[in-house]
Amino acid sequence: xxxxxxxxxxxxxxxxxxxxxxxxxxxxxxxxxxxxxxxxxxxxxxxxxxxxxxxxxxxxxxxxxxxxxxxxxxxxxxxxxxxxxxxxxxxxxxxxxxxxxxxxxxxxxxxxxxxxxxxxxxxxxxxxxxxxxxxxxx
Numbered sequence: 001x002x003x004x005x006x007x008x009x010x011x012x013x014x015x016x017x018x019x020x021x022x023x024x025x026x027x028x029x030x031x032x033x034x035x036x037x038x039x040x041x042x043x044x045x046x047x048x049x050x051x052x053x054x055x056x057x058x059x060x061x062x063x064x065x066x067x068x069x070x071x072x073x074x075x076x077x078x079x080x081x082x083x084x085x086x087x088x089x090x091x092x093x094x095x096x097x098x099x100x101x102x103x104x105x106x107x108x109x110x111x112x113x114x115x116x117x118x119x120x121x122x123x124x125x126x127x128x129x130x131x132x133x134x135x136x137x138x
Contacts, residue, residue, distance in 0.1 A: 020130040023074050024123070031119040034067055051109040054099050061099045064109075068092040071118045080125050088118045 014029055015022035036046035050067075053060040072088045095114035099105040126133050 018077065020078060020126055021133045023078055024126055024130075024133045024135075027071055027074050027119055027122055030067065030071060031115045034064070034115045035113045036116075045110075047110060050095075050113075050115060051106075054109040055106055057102070061096060061105075064099070065092060065096045068095065068115055068118070071115060071122070075118070075122050075125070078122070078125065078130075080122070084121055084125065088121055091117045 015025050033048060034050040035048040037048045038052070039046055050064045053063050069092055072085060072092060075088055076085055091114040095109075095112055098108040098112060101108075
């Protein structure tokens with residue numbers, strides 16, 4: 001009999017399909033991980049791995065840039081127009097360039113959320129071209 005006092009492991013099921021619904025779930029999960037997976041105690045401000053890993057010089061910026069580029073790759077798989085892809089690349093490039101500056105870049109990671117901006121672009125595209133993937137948020 002399971003112990004009610006013992007915490008149960010959290011299972012996260014991320015779909016692996018190439019359909020728009022699966023892509024939407026993956027990019028939303030990645031954005032949450034990168035931008036708002038933790039909260040700063042006291043001020044209740046959300047931060048994610050982008051800000052935390054970005055504190056590691058050079059390697060942190062490379063890792064977060066690669067994860068941001070994955071969002072662009074998924075957008076390309078959706079067949080999004082090139083101008084939207086370039087806009088997303090610009091968001092990732094700006095975040096990377098600012099993140100390369102030692103102290104200013106770390107502060108900018110808390111304020112400029114390129115992955116959230118890119119998720120918004122992807123969601124607008126999906127809502128218009130694949131309305132069946134729309135999810136009621138509440």
